[in-house]
Amino acid sequence: MEKPADSFYRQLPKVELHAHLNGSISVATMENLISRKPHLNVQHSMTAIHKGQHRTLGQAFQAFKVIHQLVDTEEDILMVAKAVIGEFAADGVKYLELRSTPREETKTGLTKRMYVETVIEGIRQCKQEGLDIEVRFLVAVDRRNGPQVAMETVKLAEDLMVSSDGVVVGLDLSGDPKVGHGKDFVPALQKAKNCGLKLALHLSEIPSQKEESELLLTLPPDRIGHGTFLHPEVGGSQSLVDKVREKNIPLELCLTSNVKGLSVPSYDKHHFLYWYQLGHPCVLCTDDKGVFSTELSQEYQLAASTFGLSQEAVWTLSQQAISCSFAPGPLKEALSQRWVSLRPQVF
Ligand code: 6MZ
Numbered sequence: 001m002e003k004p005a006d007s008f009y010r011q012l013p014k015v016e017l018h019a020h021l022n023g024s025i026s027v028a029t030m031e032n033l034i035s036r037k038p039h040l041n042v043q044h045s046m047t048a049i050h051k052g053q054h055r056t057l058g059q060a061f062q063a064f065k066v067i068h069q070l071v072d073t074e075e076d077i078l079m080v081a082k083a084v085i086g087e088f089a090a091d092g093v094k095y096l097e098l099r100s101t102p103r104e105e106t107k108t109g110l111t112k113r114m115y116v117e118t119v120i121e122g123i124r125q126c127k128q129e130g131l132d133i134e135v136r137f138l139v140a141v142d143r144r145n146g147p148q149v150a151m152e153t154v155k156l157a158e159d160l161m162v163s164s165d166g167v168v169v170g171l172d173l174s175g176d177p178k179v180g181h182g183k184d185f186v187p188a189l190q191k192a193k194n195c196g197l198k199l200a201l202h203l204s205e206i207p208s209q210k211e212e213s214e215l216l217l218t219l220p221p222d223r224i225g226h227g228t229f230l231h232p233e234v235g236g237s238q239s240l241v242d243k244v245r246e247k248n249i250p251l252e253l254c255l256t257s258n259v260k261g262l263s264v265p266s267y268d269k270h271h272f273l274y275w276y277q278l279g280h281p282c283v284l285c286t287d288d289k290g291v292f293s294t295e296l297s298q299e300y301q302l303a304a305s306t307f308g309l310s311q312e313a314v315w316t317l318s319q320q321a322i323s324c325s326f327a328p329g330p331l332k333e334a335l336s337q338r339w340v341s342l343r344p345q346v347f
Pocket residue numbers: 020021022023060064099100101140142174175176177202205257261287288
């Protein structure tokens with residue numbers, strides 16, 4: 001992270017709904033991981049994209065491969081989960097939905113179930129330690145691993161939804177959008193939906209996914225990740241926009257990620273403006289705060305300065321994110337009360 005946001009944006013209570021665990025590792029934590037595994041010879045430039053730098057999405061995905069080598073034991077996962085949650089809390093995030101792909105590592109004996117249970121343990125420890133943040137978890141399906149693994153992941157998520165005391169609330173579909181086709185994942189996603197898991201799906205992250213998005217919108221998802229190429233001005237279609245609006249599906253929007261990952265040419269061309277002007281629910285998120293060197297407060301400040309949002313409009317934006325979350329009703333209510341009590345008298 002290059003430059004901390006101004007105090008208004010840091011103090012603004014925030015909701016983070018799109019954060020991949022291993023993409024969210026800070027420089028300090030990364031240093032710790034690198035020092036634990038010096039034989040891997042990892043340089044910081046391999047795991048983060050700094051100010052003014054750009055990488056294609058494909059190059060960004062290379063970073064995850066490196067990071068996964070650094071995070072391959074229960075100890076690493078616990079440390080990373082707690083550090084990431086602590087950093088979001090320090091940035092003023094009051095409610096966080098973390099997502100991560102269950103991973104097995106034969107070398108260290110890590111299983112997918114252990115992986116997720118360790119993240120859940122990290123979430124529990126942060127709560128016990130009194131951190132001022134509520135955290136829920138989305139189990140991620142990596143599209144690169146195909147439909148069979150997706151089905152197994154859904155079964156694991158179903159089990160953990162029951163055993164995690166409400167920490168596991170949903171399922172994410174992510175991974176390199178150039179790989180595989182969404183139609184292959186429909187049975188797994190449908191099964192997840194039927195058992196009460198909420199669906200947060202990466203949709204139209206690249207231009208060629210129109211047909212896939214049409215299909216996945218029929219499920220429908222409960223939230224859309226990115227949706228960069230949904231609207232007609234960028235090669236999407238009016239019918240896609242109409243479906244998203246009809247079903248009122250919130251969008252998780254990640255400005256820095258999209259600009260640094262080259263799917264959007266500049267901040268002022270970000271699709272936030274298109275959807276915001278329609279009055280459609282938009283939630284600002286970080287995506288991968290470590291890989292893209294950002295913070296949620298910085299994303300709010302960036303949106304405000306790029307699109308000329310007043311502080312009051314920024315406040316409303318952060319408040320509206322509560323209703324887009326997968327938090328149960330009473331928690332949403334408690335968060336809303338919190339926003340009321342923290343609201344400045346004057347902006
Ligand atoms: C799609 C992404 C992503 O799961 O190991 N991921 N998938 N688009 C993106 N936009 C840049 N950013 C991250 O975190 C890393 C994984 O999250 C997904 C990829 O599957 C990546 O391997 P976890 O915690």
